[in-house]
Amino acid sequence: MPSDAPHRESGVALLRSELWVLFRRRRTWALLFALAAIPILIAVAIRLSSSPSRGRGPAFLDQVSQNGLFVGVTALIVAIPLFLPLTIGVVAGDTIAGEASHGTLRYLLIAPSGRVRLLVVKYIGAAAFCLAATLTVVVAGTVIGALLFPVGPVTLLSGTTIGVGEALVRFLAIAGYVTISLLGLSAIGLFISTITDVPVGAMAATISLAVAAQIVGALPQLEWLHPWLFSHYWLGFVDLLRDPVSWASFGDNALLQAGYIVVFGAFAYGRFLTKDILS
Known part of the structure; x- marks a missing residue:
């Protein structure tokens, strides 16, 4: 309807302004550079080491020296438990x-x-920052891996070998999976941010909940609770490295994150609508 056009235009302008301010901040770029340093440190450490440690370290670490494309995936596995939730x-x-x-x-x-x-x-x-953060890890890992190690066909977890082009497409799909995985945490952070006027407190509370969810997820005594934790499917992206691709965890993860978005979005809505704005 024509009457909705001014509101729609103001919403687009507000979103454009928000993204412009967010990605102009030095803090944002500092966070992205810190994330980019993770795959770089991994690649350099493996390059300088005399021999890889078989069976030790994160998944795919042994394959990095044979194929640099694995740097990005290995860096994601390292970043997901702490560094990505922190940013x-x-x-x-x-x-x-x-x-x-x-x-x-x-x-x-x-x-x-x-x-x-x-x-x-x-x-x-x-959410845009979630995508930027995940892509930063994957792209930085792919670039540094290609510079320091050989690059070639990728052997999947199922034993099938795929070409470099298909592997890069799958890595982009993994970045999308991890981005979706972080949307529930973003909704929680938004809600907490409506409760307080102290951003450091909201940041600390959001990060603490991310750590707590992973601790609870590691306790077998609370196994009944695990499927409801927003962090439950965070490492499920490895199913995208099978042939054929197993989409079950992708769908379950998307449904779980959507639930957190709806619930904590409603909490944020209820809190913000009744919040006294004093500043």
């Missing part, structure tokens, strides 16, 4: 609380955006 927690925890601490939240709400639209835009910004 996501920083960005998601800062979404609303950061604006409040800088005194710009009231200004944003004076503009024709509305609280709901602002929440949606902030979440899309956090």
